[in-house]
Amino acid sequence: MLRLRLADTGTANNRPMRQRKMPNPAWTLSTLPDGFVTEVQARMNQHGGPKASVRFGTLGKGYRPNYQIESASGVFAYLGNGHSLASNSKQYAEGNLTRPYSYDEVANRFETALPAAIAEYDFAGVFAELRASIAPDVLAMLEAHAGYPAGRAPLDALARSVDEMREDELAAAYLAFADDVALGLGLPNTTGMTVLAAWERATRDWVLKPEVLRALQETILDDPQTKAAPETERRELRNARIGQGNYRARMLELWGGRCSVTGCAVKSVLVASHAKAWAESSNEERLDRYNGLLLSGTLDRLFDVGLIGFTDDGKILTSDQLSEEDKSALGISDETRLRQVFEPNKKYLKAHREKYGLIESAAATAG
Helix, strand or coil: CCCCCCCCCCCCCCCCCCCCCCCCCCCCHHHHHHHHHHHHHHHHHHHHHHCCCCEECCCCCCCCCEEEEEEECEEEEEECCCEEEECCCCCHHCCCCCCCCEEHHHHHHCCCCCCCCCCHHHHHHHHHHCCCCCCCCHHHHHHHHHHHHHHHHHHHHHHHHHCCCHHHHHHHHHHHHHHHHHHHCCCCCCCCCHHHHHECCCCCCECCCHHHHHHHHHHCCHHHHHCCCHHHHHHHHHHHHCCCCHHHHHHHHHHHCCCCCCCCCCCCHEEEECCCHHCCCCCHHHHHCCCCEEEEEEHHHHHHCCEECCCCCCCCEEEECCHHCCCCHCCCCCCCCCCCCCCCHHHHHHHHHHHHCCCCCHHHHCC
16 A cells, blocks of 8 residues: 655655664664574573573673573573573673563564554655665675575574674674664664564564565665666766765756756755656666656655656646545646756656556647
8 A cells, every 4th residue: 555755755854864883782682683592592492491581681792692591490691602501600690681581572572563564665765765874784784685585584694694704793783774764664663674574483584575675676776787887887876766966966957956846946855756767767867867857755756656747748647546635735736737848858757657657638638
């Protein structure tokens, strides 16, 4: 189901986004490596199974903290590295431990229900906002995850496939990115990885959701055309894909720094949006400033998902999905039109109309 943001929110400045580098070592189940927690659960099985609980240490800089299993048979302190019993202490200091986690919490740590389905477009919007600040480590993890068959991989194996010597660091960076995505989607109290992927308990696989994979391919991940381009052009293509860099500057120059429809000159809400679909464009077309429009946030969203389009002479076309009430609320009328149409725009506007089946009515044509 399509969900459309109707406010002019075309830039990351309008959302409380943040890109965290490392999680705080106050451990929770959702920030620990999958393989590590699996080993913890195996130790819990040795000390009471479903009746055992576990507490994690909050000290240290690693990503495999010491932990303590508590059950009717006693208290068992383990070293995080190697999962061996600690020889110097029967139990850890109370002040250095998290709350107890039950056996069921450990076993079902990622089996949480999201409040609602999340549309591909919503993921794409958040990914586009985060794209400029994504660290190379996170980008490498995303590319590796998308490259696994069906986007299916355990987190620890995924991190090792990128850099075996930095497994914990890479996994932590990926988890932090996932939490930022959840935050951008308005789900601040949700484990980010459950937003991006489905957790398969039996295999410990994280399976990228199809809508997430499509949104990543649309906004972040390089396609074969981009990968084949020289590095300088590749950087420009990446910026053009999200309406930034030289592409945005050329669009601002072409349209005089104003929205192609309304004339709005508030640059922070203007989005350089492509008309012909990225996947269907050559690299030359992707960088062509005439392949798109400079639109304020709401109009950009409508145009991007094919709810509006424009004729070769600039008249607005609307999808049947928009009711008269919707159009009125959005400030769209039969008089809404592009301020100007450049001759090179026309082939791209046509491609956009054909993709979304936007056809000018016979009455409008006759008029």
